[in-house]
Each structure stands twice: as structure tokens, then as C-alpha cells.
Amino acid sequence: MSRKVAIQLALHAAVIAKLRADPSIPYVQIAERSIDRMRSAVRGPSMGRCLDTWAELISGPFDWMVSVSLADDELGRELRALNPFTGVLTQEERLAALRSVDRQPGECG
Template sequence: MFLVFAPIMESMHDDWLSTGDVAAILGVSRQHVVDLCDRGELICTKVGAHRRIRRRDVARMTKPSVTREQEKSLWLHRALLGALMVDPRGVLQAAKDNIATWKTMHRPDGMTVRYLDQWQGVIEDGVHEVVEVLTGMDEQSSELRQNSPFAGVLPDEERRQVLRAFREHWEREHGPVGTAA
């Protein structure tokens, strides 16, 4: 009967890491990990005199941090995915039209035009590349979303619903914010 439970016990042990394991993952000293645990910055459980940390808590520390504005932009752009999948030509044409209009309103040597040029290239690469940028967690995707040509694609009511849902999510995760999303 013990053999039946052995794989379960093994997977339970794989979920918990020692301070040395965490130190190797984070690229810091074991003592630093102990200090993080003692300060409450990393949740741990003591097993005898040893600290054990859940793998998922370490993963949270290694995720790239995003600002509230970056995450809000990510939520809005994820909401665009439905429209993009239903009407890819129409959504991409709306973005192209915005790019053409906005390029005439900004200095040709300015950053805005550079971002619009990058978006133009992404759109020319096709729907799959657009989806990658709309949902990407990398720095380049985040910067492009902050300069998005997809204004006007989401109906106003849907945009308000997304912003309301985002605000509720943010407050659950990070606490209330003094300004509205």
C-alpha cells in the first residue's frame, strides 16, 4: 500500500523547496532567502528547524513586475482579442487607419511615430503576431500597448466593463487605489 502513495508523496515534496533551492533559483544567498522569510516577504513553513517554501511562491517573485497602468493596458488589449478573432480584417484596418491619421499629427522623428511604425510592421506580419503583442509580457509588447493603434475598436460600454473588472481585480490583488482606473 505504501508504494501506491509514493508518487503522491513525491509530488508533494517537489512542490516544496528548501532555502538552498530557492537561493539557487533566485541567484541569491541562502541567508538572503532566510531573511526574506523572516521579514514575511516570502511565505514559508517550518519543518523542524528548516524552512520550506512553495514553488509557486518563488515563481511569483520571479515574474516580471508590471505597473498598474501596464496591467490595465494588458486587460484592455486582451479584451480586443474577441473582436480581432471575429473580424480580423476590420480590426486591423481600424488600426491601420489610426496609424495613418496619427502619423500626420506627430513629428516624423518623434517616439510616437517610431511606435506607430513598429505597430505597422506587427500588423503587416499578420494576426498571430498582433496577438503576441496584445498579450505579451515582454517589455517591447508592453511599450507597444502603451502606444496602441486600436483606439475605438472596443465599444464604449465594453471598454467600461473591462475597466471596472480590472479595477476590482487590482483592488483584490493590491488593495484600494485612490484614483479610478
């Protein structure tokens, strides 16, 4: 796994952990606002499809969204690359997630 993919996974896993720990976080509303903002900024049909997938996932069961977005497959990686949960993590939580990647063995090169 590349460092970039590992970072995206660690950050998204931290978001999911926080949402699980605090069900009062309005994650659907946060994601909807982000998706709306991103729609005006992204270009290309693949990015639009990714945002459509996020919109579908956040409207469904939480566990389904978690399963799909954390999957170690092409769709999971694409979703994490265009993550609509910016702002959920504090700076301290982001740094902790990033440090967890630094502690893992990485690729050479």
C-alpha cells in the same frame, strides 16, 4: 505591474478577444487609419518606431500581432501604450475591461 500598465493590457486583451470572436471586423483598416492619424500627432523617434512596429505587425499574421502586442515585455508595453485599435470596443466593453482591473489586487501607493 502598475495600474496604468494593467489597464492598457486589459483593454488590449479585450480588443484581441473581440477581433478573435468576430473575424469580420476590419482591424487592419482600423489600425492603418489610427496609425496615420497618430503619425501627425506624435513626436519623437521612439513613438515613430512604435507606429512602424504596429504597421509591420498588422500586415503580418494575426497570431504574431497578438503575441507581440500582448507580451509582458518592454515592447509589448510600448505597443499597448500607443494602441491603434481605438474605436473597436464599445463603451460597455471598455468599462467591462476596466472593471476587470479593479477586481484584481493592485499595488499599494
